[in-house]
Amino acid sequence: MQTFNLVGVTDIKSAVKPEKRRYKRYLDKYNDPATQYAFDVLFTSKYVTGRDAQLACFRHLQDLGRQRNSDFPYHYDTDYVTMIENFTRMLPNPDNFKVNLKPYINQSFVLDSVLGWRTEENGTRFTTVNFSEARRQGKTFIASMLMNFYYFMVAAEATSQDFLVASYDSEHATKLFNDVSIQAKKLIKLPEFREWAKENDVDAQTQQVIGRINKNTIRKGTSEGGGFDSFHNVIAIYDEIGNLKPDKNETLRQITSGQNGIKNRMFVKISTAYPNAKVKFKKDQDLMRKIIEQDSLREADDTFQMIYSQDSENEVFEPDTWGKSNPNLNEVNEVDYKSALTSLIKDRDDADRSGELATFVNKSLNIWSRKFQNSYLSLENIQKNIIDDFDIYGRDVYIGFDGSQSNDNTSFGFVFPYREVNSDKYFCKQFSFIPFAQAKTIEAKEKQDGLNYRELEKQGLCEITRSPEGTIDKDQVYHWLEKFIADNDLKVKMIALDPNLSDWLLKRIENYHDEWPVSTVRPTSQVLSNPTKDLQAQFINGNAAILNDPLLIDGFTNAVLIEDRGGAVKIDRLNRTSDHIDTSDALVNAHTGAQFYFEDFKGDDYNPFNDLSRDEKKDYFKRMFG
16 A cells, blocks of 8 residues: 655645545445545545645545554444444534534544544554644534543443543533533433433433442543542543643643553543644644654554644635634535624624734634734744754854843854855754753743753753753853854854843953954844844745754744834743743844845855946956056
8 A cells, every 4th residue: 555755745635636546445345424524525625624634534544545454453443433423413412402413524524533443452543632623613512422422332331430521720621511411411311321321320410420320420620620640531531722731731641641551541632722832732733743644654543633724824814715624614504604604704803803813813713823913923934944954064153142040041043044046045043051040940940931941952952051059050151152163163253142141251252252253232122123024034935944943933932023112123922931032032133143144145156257347347457467
């Protein structure tokens, strides 16, 4: 079977088009909703879908073809698909109890996939589920169905089983639990479950669903409240996990560690997007996307991912594309489609007028973005400039420095101008020094900032201060710079720094390296406006390049633009405690000089005579040769 590497491929449908005949055979064999949906997404224009949804459908069809492979111990069992499809149709619609639910086919794809794929022992293949879509598309509906299916079907003959409905706070956990409880009350009264419920004395209460005889219990829990580590949940569903603060990530490990050894265990993570793109759920999504793109990898075969989202922030002004993040739009009749789309457009316009467009983008288009909060760079413009490698040895470099002492990081920003296919470009790099005096320990500092500094240090992207007190060690900083420049034979064009916090570095350079040109930069919008705007333009236009450096990306995503009364701008941060922009500040300082590099730049093929007129050339030769 052919495998694919779809890294960097934007048109998934065109890339897999040659496989249409092979995939059609799978459709003929299985003929279930999930397989039908996957085929239609990739080979018809029936649904408006984004790249992530197409990748999920591609993965499903590819996996159908590798079922007998020795390195793929899973199979797709349509008996389980039939069970979940029939089960969902017994459930009441939370908005109208008199009407039973019928899932949209996009919802069936999720349900059929997570339950239809089995291990060789007929346990669940997908022990982890990442599911994300815009609001009002049925996330909690899918989650509540899964929870009740596990309670009434998967664990019906078991005893003392734990089931968890969780979120970061009580309000969101209660919202999901209410849907679970409403469905459970209906199921208890159905002929299919009435006798079983009576035998086990099952009661759907406001705080729990409990079987007093079999001791199976669905509970609510929150990361704020804690206490996850005392239960062994056969299924745990975490709602709005995208808003979980990094210092609460440990609560997720408490949930998953308690599930070890359970045959049909499942941890379901659901959420819309949020402004903060450095949370764990977003990182989990990005990692899974890379694995799915590389079809031959078997690293995460136990994790299911479906993300319905827009492919670009620019699509906020393209309503015809909103089916990518709102998949139900693809399946309603024309009248309901126009009504729903009109409502969304009104929501967008109202949000735009009130300055709350960022919320609409996050929640209604499911885009992780701060762009509409006046962010310095959108996540899209950061990610499109990431490259795999860059050789800095022997190059011209502009160096910016952003100093600190107790809590903020101290950072160097390096801007390397270079030319590529007759284009002027800038490679941007950082190196930071991490204090922890205010946080008391490096562990606390990591939780506060949401970054694993000890791991980043191993990757050569930063150094944790050697000072026992946790403050910045100036000797460590200076000697690192000295060695970095020497080891890479860098040609220093300028070192730009704010003298208020960097006077000590300025004096050392003047004493020991007076060959390094130094420029002092006052941190005002009048001074920084032009380099700030120019560096932003380089990223937007694709003329910048960075490595996949979490510290650098974090600095860019945290930076917002502020404007003074005269229209000059500089970058700042929203959260003074945990949002660090030290790497961005350092790069803007470096760009105060780098922005002018190409004005006087002459390439290797430059001929100075080309700049002279005919008479000037005659005068030149007359002076030289008489």
